[in-house]
Structure formats: C-alpha cells, structure tokens
Amino acid sequence: MDIKDLDTPIPAIDLDRVEANIKKIQSYCDKYNINLRPHIKTHKLPSMAYKQLKAGANGITCQKISEAAVMAAAGIKDILLTYNIIGKTKIEPLANLAKQTNLSIAIDNKVALDTISQAAKLAKKEIKILVEFESGNKRLGVQTTQAALSLAQEIIKLDYLTFDGLMTYPCGEQAGKFIKEAKELFSQANIEINTVSVGGTPTMYSVHKVAGVTELRVGTYIYNDVNTIGSGAAKLNQCALHVHTTVISRPSKNRAVIDAGSKTLSSDLTNPEYGQGYGLILEYPEAVIYKLNEEHGIIDLSACNKKPKIGEVIRIVPNHVCVVSNLHDELVTHRNGIVEAVLAVWARGKTR
Ligand SMILES: Cc1ncc(COP(=O)(O)O)c(C=O)c1O
Known part of the structure; x- marks a missing residue:
C-alpha cells in the first residue's frame, strides 16, 4: 500500500531515515568509546x-x-x-x-x-x-x-x-x-x-x-522534530516521523482546516526562534498551524503562494515528536512511501 492512500490522521515513519539516524549516533559513540x-x-x-x-x-x-x-x-x-x-x-x-x-x-x-x-x-x-x-x-x-x-x-x-x-x-x-x-x-x-x-x-x-x-x-x-532542527542537531531530511492529515475545509481564502488537532499533534509549541504554530507543514512551509481544537487544526495560508485544496493530504513534522508518539494507538512504518507495517504503540500512555 502507498502511504498516500492511508486513512488520516496517522503518523508515518520512514524506516530508512530511522536506521540512518540510529547508525549516525552509534558511530559517534563507537568513535569516542x-x-x-x-x-x-x-x-x-x-x-x-x-x-x-x-x-x-x-x-x-x-x-x-x-x-x-x-x-x-x-x-x-x-x-x-x-x-x-x-x-x-x-x-x-x-x-x-x-x-x-x-x-x-x-x-x-x-x-x-x-x-x-x-x-x-x-x-x-x-x-x-x-x-x-x-x-x-x-x-x-x-x-x-x-x-x-x-x-x-x-x-x-x-x-x-x-x-x-x-x-x-x-x-x-x-x-x-x-x-x-x-x-x-x-x-x-x-x-x-x-x-x-x-x-x-x-x-x-x-x-x-x-x-x-x-x-x-x-x-x-x-x-527528530522541529525542536531538534531548531537546536541544530538534525536537518529536515532526518525527520523520520510525519503526521499525515487531510484538509477538511477551506472556509476562506487564507484559512484551511485539517483533521489533526491537539489529540493528534499535541499542544506543544516550539521555541519562537525555531518556528511558529503547532508543527511544520512539509508541502506548505510558509503556512502556520495557529490554532488547535481537539480534532481540528486551523491554518493561516496568507504567506503561501500555492494553497491546499479540500481533500489534499499534507504532512506535518511535529514540534515535539515524543508526545505525538504517546498520543497514538498505532502508526505505520514505510520505505520509500510503501507501507511495511502497522504497529501498536505498546508503551504509550504508561504514566505509572
Ligand atoms: C532523563 C532523560 N534522559 C534522556 C532524555 C532524552 O532526551 P532527548 O529526547 O532530548 O534525546 C530525556 C528526555 O526527556 C530524559 O528526561
């Protein structure tokens, strides 16, 4: 199955990026014992x-x-x-x-x-x-x-x-x-x-x-996530988890609404020097997810030349990826956009 055909919202994890991230820090640690x-x-x-x-x-x-x-x-x-x-x-x-x-x-x-x-x-x-x-x-x-x-x-x-x-x-x-x-x-x-x-x-x-x-x-x-990129410890192409969401409304010229709110993206903001809003939209980096309800994300498109259509799937790099993992019962893994597995997030929600 192609990840473009996934039901949304869902976190999708690029296994090639995960493996590269694991290898990089392991090599560093091995080098310095x-x-x-x-x-x-x-x-x-x-x-x-x-x-x-x-x-x-x-x-x-x-x-x-x-x-x-x-x-x-x-x-x-x-x-x-x-x-x-x-x-x-x-x-x-x-x-x-x-x-x-x-x-x-x-x-x-x-x-x-x-x-x-x-x-x-x-x-x-x-x-x-x-x-x-x-x-x-x-x-x-x-x-x-x-x-x-x-x-x-x-x-x-x-x-x-x-x-x-x-x-x-x-x-x-x-x-x-x-x-x-x-x-x-x-x-x-x-x-x-x-x-x-x-x-x-x-x-x-x-x-x-x-x-x-x-x-x-x-x-x-x-x-990795928006916080890690902001701190300089990783680049955008090392971000392995993208939240796939669908545009469910375009109420006005400069507003879009997606099917991902605080239950999906968490309410974590990032350092204002690292970015605005509740995550970075890969397809529309100038857009700002400025408000979240539980199931709705409200996006300001005024800085975008190109604007998304209703039904379009857009991918979000979360500000703080750990809390996003904690919010989801399941996520998918893929390689080059082809789904490998649907995984239950076994250790999520464990607060005691
Ligand atoms: C005690 C402790 N060790 C390690 C970590 C890992 O930090 P990071 O996710 O920045 O790698 C954390 C993160 O909260 C922590 O609380």
Missing part, C-alpha cells in the same frame, strides 16, 4: 528498541515502571529507569520488573532509595543505582558533590543495591566541573564511579568533550 543507552520515550516501541540494540546500544532508558515493563516483557534485558520511584504502591511493580530484567535506577534522594531497597529485597535481585545530579537544567538532581557522596554511602550499606555512578539530564554546562570534583571526592572515600550517564539530543554530538562521560542517553534523535 561512549556507551549508548537510547531513551525509548520517543518511540515507545519494542521493535525500535531492538533496532537500536542491534546497532550496538548497550541497553535502553525508560522513564516509568510501566513503560519499562513493556520493554522487559518484549525480552529487553538491560534497562535504566531515570526517575525517582517513590511510595509503597511502587514496591511490588518494581520488584516484578527487577525479576524480569537487569535494572538500574537513577535517584536523587533517600526516600526513593528506601522504596527501591524494599523492591530489591522483595525481588531478591540486584538493582544498580546512579545518583542524579543537576548540571544546569534546574529540574532535579543533587546540588553538590558532597550530597552525591552522602547518597552513595547510603546506597552501599543496603542489601541488593550497588552504587554504579552518576547521571544528569541534559548534559548541562556544569556537568564537566561536577564530574571532575565528584571523581576526586569519591576516590578519597574509596568509592568507584563506574558509569557517568548524560542525556539529550540537542547536545549529543558534543558529549565527548566532557571528560569522564561514559554513557549517552538520547531519545528524540531516532525521529
């Missing part, structure tokens, strides 16, 4: 995770237990959870996950450590722990190398838990300084740092300049 641990938040598909592993990735990264459970059920044996897992409701699901796969978890506090310790005891299975530090993003992470050391000292006291190293997201400006100081402090305390894991597609090709980094976690690079 950095382990690659892709974040599956972008695709949420076991089949894509297997492509990444087959190309040389050392394991995968997930954000939530339920997301990781999908990947573990698909047979993936090395998973890092980059999330503080907290509370008694998490102990049993985490123990079940630990029994199925080799698990590492990044934390920044003792409450998360307590939950994970109880889960590891219940599973009778080793869990490796990384300490998350803040390197400029102002999201979470310990603030000082001394706080990282104190947490590591707590970790090594506990049965079934091993201290594995440090983690940050993204690889912020202060990462290098923090890693250097931590290495000195930890070595005085006789604690080994095996792994230093950093993440983020925008800075992925410069992490080799940060001394001490051993692992890169990237997600968006597999599909």
Whole structure:
C-alpha cells in the first residue's frame, strides 16, 4: 500500500531515515568509546528498541515502571529507569520488573532509595543505582558533590543495591566541573564511579568533550522534530516521523482546516526562534498551524503562494515528536512511501 492512500490522521515513519539516524549516533559513540543507552520515550516501541540494540546500544532508558515493563516483557534485558520511584504502591511493580530484567535506577534522594531497597529485597535481585545530579537544567538532581557522596554511602550499606555512578539530564554546562570534583571526592572515600550517564539530543554530538562521560542517553534523535532542527542537531531530511492529515475545509481564502488537532499533534509549541504554530507543514512551509481544537487544526495560508485544496493530504513534522508518539494507538512504518507495517504503540500512555 502507498502511504498516500492511508486513512488520516496517522503518523508515518520512514524506516530508512530511522536506521540512518540510529547508525549516525552509534558511530559517534563507537568513535569516542561512549556507551549508548537510547531513551525509548520517543518511540515507545519494542521493535525500535531492538533496532537500536542491534546497532550496538548497550541497553535502553525508560522513564516509568510501566513503560519499562513493556520493554522487559518484549525480552529487553538491560534497562535504566531515570526517575525517582517513590511510595509503597511502587514496591511490588518494581520488584516484578527487577525479576524480569537487569535494572538500574537513577535517584536523587533517600526516600526513593528506601522504596527501591524494599523492591530489591522483595525481588531478591540486584538493582544498580546512579545518583542524579543537576548540571544546569534546574529540574532535579543533587546540588553538590558532597550530597552525591552522602547518597552513595547510603546506597552501599543496603542489601541488593550497588552504587554504579552518576547521571544528569541534559548534559548541562556544569556537568564537566561536577564530574571532575565528584571523581576526586569519591576516590578519597574509596568509592568507584563506574558509569557517568548524560542525556539529550540537542547536545549529543558534543558529549565527548566532557571528560569522564561514559554513557549517552538520547531519545528524540531516532525521529527528530522541529525542536531538534531548531537546536541544530538534525536537518529536515532526518525527520523520520510525519503526521499525515487531510484538509477538511477551506472556509476562506487564507484559512484551511485539517483533521489533526491537539489529540493528534499535541499542544506543544516550539521555541519562537525555531518556528511558529503547532508543527511544520512539509508541502506548505510558509503556512502556520495557529490554532488547535481537539480534532481540528486551523491554518493561516496568507504567506503561501500555492494553497491546499479540500481533500489534499499534507504532512506535518511535529514540534515535539515524543508526545505525538504517546498520543497514538498505532502508526505505520514505510520505505520509500510503501507501507511495511502497522504497529501498536505498546508503551504509550504508561504514566505509572
Ligand atoms: C532523563 C532523560 N534522559 C534522556 C532524555 C532524552 O532526551 P532527548 O529526547 O532530548 O534525546 C530525556 C528526555 O526527556 C530524559 O528526561
């Protein structure tokens, strides 16, 4: 089947582009001897995770237990959870996950450590722990190398838990300084740092300049999006996911309406320097999707010389592709416009 004949709206993924994107970052990591641990938040598909592993990735990264459970059920044996897992409701699901796969978890506090310790005891299975530090993003992470050391000292006291190293997201400006100081402090305390894991597609090709980094976690690079293009980390012809939509109305000269609203494209805007509206229309790059209702996208055509007709299928590069994956039950893959498969997005909607 030709992708031009697909029912819309639907995300369509170009597998040749996916494979080229995977190969490019894997070659970079191989060149600099950095382990690659892709974040599956972008695709949420076991089949894509297997492509990444087959190309040389050392394991995968997930954000939530339920997301990781999908990947573990698909047979993936090395998973890092980059999330503080907290509370008694998490102990049993985490123990079940630990029994199925080799698990590492990044934390920044003792409450998360307590939950994970109880889960590891219940599973009778080793869990490796990384300490998350803040390197400029102002999201979470310990603030000082001394706080990282104190947490590591707590970790090594506990049965079934091993201290594995440090983690940050993204690889912020202060990462290098923090890693250097931590290495000195930890070595005085006789604690080994095996792994230093950093993440983020925008800075992925410069992490080799940060001394001490051993692992890169990237997600968006597999599909890319308007944000990635804006950051300079990819070009338009490296965007692998296009949302196919149909023009359902042309109420006036400069307005078109498509069958893709916030349920399809998400409400994420991009940095104003990267673009306007809710995604880039490949066939009409001057057009602006300026408003979304749940099932309608409203487009301003005033800057376009050529304008779309009712019934025409147009393709959109999303601003933020990970949230688009999360919105869809299924998507299609293709090569050169010929459909290869319809895939259920198994790990979508997994918030716990
Ligand atoms: C902890 C963590 N690591 C890695 C990533 C991957 O970032 P990117 O999609 O920019 O590659 C994310 C993205 O949100 C993240 O939260």
